[in-house]
Amino acid sequence: MKNKIFVVEDDPNIRDIVVAYLKKEGYEVQMADNAEDAWEMTNKEQPDMWVLDIMLPGMDGYELCKKIRQISEVPIIIISAKDDEVDKILGLELGSDDYLTKPFSPRELVARVKRIFKRVDVSSNSVTDTSHEVKLGDLTINTDDRRVFWEGKEVEVTAKEFDMLNILIRNQNRAFARDELLELIWGEDYFGSDRAVDDLIKRLRKKLDGLPVETVWGYGYRMRSHLEENQ
Incomplete structure (x- = not known):
């Protein structure tokens, strides 16, 4: 079954090139030149990935990204003429999986699409525990359907948020x-x-208040196996 990609880009030249390259790789592609029409497309079908521009007429790509994340965890690649770090961080904070600055090579975009699809079902090759459900205190993750539960309630997370939790909880x-x-x-x-790592951890801590993720100052992060040690 072909992966379906929604491409949202108002520049017809860029849009046509991107669509052509993605179709050549065997993907099914739907396209729109504005966010409103793209959002309407979700009433009929859901894609496996979004490729969306930021500078769009009407609703911009950031707002569309926020709306997508309210209903879906599918990967999102942002393409934009803005190359400031703050714009990239904003895109990541809103839940995008990658950020590509214009001008870019269509081959590079295709490579990133392939890499994300390859990773989306497997969090990390470093994970040696293959059990389908893992628990730690109030946190439960299920790798079969990529669902996360906190204090008995399901919490919506993005693909990268799930990947982070999966890596940390399996390597306590x-x-x-x-x-x-x-x-x-x-x-x-x-x-x-x-900084993208810090922002991802920040989002998880906000969604899962009390998550036993400890900052290792000047280095990184670890998931504590005992909740009381993180208090």
Whole structure:
């Protein structure tokens, strides 16, 4: 079954090139030139991935990203002419999985799409425990359907938030360097700042108040196996 990708880009030249390259790789592609029409498309079907521009007429890409994250955890790749770090961080904070700055090579976009689809079902090769459900205190994750439960209630998380939890909970008490987490979750050829790791942890702590993730100052993070040690 082909993976379905929604492409939202108002520049017809960029849109046509992106669509052509993705179709050549065997993906099913739907396209829109504005966020409102793209959002309407979700009433009929849901994609396996979004590729969306930020500078769109009407609703911008950031707002669309927020709306997508309210109903779905599918990967989102943002493409934008804005290359400031603050814009990239904002995109990641809103739940995007990658950020590609214009101008970019269509081949690079395709490579990132492939890499994300490859990772989406497997959190990390470093995880040796293959059990389907893992528990730690009030936290339960199920790797079969990628669901997260906190204090008995299901919590919606993004693909990268789940990957982070899966890595940390299966390697309790092990300290991971930020660079290591960046490579495990975003891929070895990701060139963004390790600030993305901090922002991901910040989002998880907000969603899971009391999560026993400990900051290892100047290094990274670890998941404590005993909740009382994190208090």
